[in-house]
Amino acid sequence: MIRARQDLYVAIFLLMFCSIMIWASYDIRDLGYPGLKPETWPRFLLILLSGLSALYLIKSVKALKIEKVSSEGAVSHIGFWSKYQNAVWCFALFFLFLLSLDYIGMLLGGMLFVFALLTVLGEFTKKNIILHLIVSVISVGIMWLIFTYSLRVHLPAGEIFAVWQV
Structure with a gap:
């Protein structure tokens, strides 16, 4: 149960981060160089990361519903x-x-x-x-x-x- 919650928090954080960064990408100055605009690649990568984060969120919500708490509630200790x-x-x-x-x-x-x-x-x-x-x-x-x-x-x-x- 702990792992599913952590995944859910990370997915929400990633979506918020991507939203802020996409919004900030509109402040990138265009210096007038020929070719792609300077905000093209950052936005592309942020939109891609947002999509992957949304899939991560969906997966973590499903895992949260499916995962059952063990009767002992013990967490195995790994070095x-x-x-x-x-x-x-x-x-x-x-x-x-x-x-x-x-x-x-x-x-x-x-x-x-x-x-x-x-x-x-x-x-x-x-x-x-x-x-x-x-x-x-x-x-x-x-x-x-x-x-x-x-x-x-x-x-x-x-x-x-x-x-x-x-």
């Missing part, structure tokens, strides 16, 4: 590490990624971050490591190409690749 292990790994690896961004750049750093995250969170077998390597190279490579050449975003090159940007 901090076993309960939050994946989240701690994600934050730790992301922190290392941010620290290394100036030195190895977005392309190589992103590939290493995705590979490390997949390897830590997934199974540690030879087949999966090869799959993690392929997924990290392709996904980060495609994302880097899109941001660099299609959207003209200047991503950090790092000191390793700075020689090619003369």
Whole structure:
């Protein structure tokens, strides 16, 4: 019952947050650059997040109705590490990624971050490591190409690749 209530509160908070941010997106100044208006992507993402939050709210309301309180009402005790292990790994690896961004750049750093995250969170077998390597190279490579050449975003090159940007 506690979990369903927490989900309900989080869903309501997310919907309120999205509403405020959508309202605030109307204050984004248009600087007159050609192409999409500056508020287009924030609004698109906020509307998408609002839709997902609404689905989360519906799911949590249904779970609140279905879930029954156990007769003992006891909550099982799980250790901090076993309960939050994946989240701690994600934050730790992301922190290392941010620290290394100036030195190895977005392309190589992103590939290493995705590979490390997949390897830590997934199974540690030879087949999966090869799959993690392929997924990290392709996904980060495609994302880097899109941001660099299609959207003209200047991503950090790092000191390793700075020689090619003369």
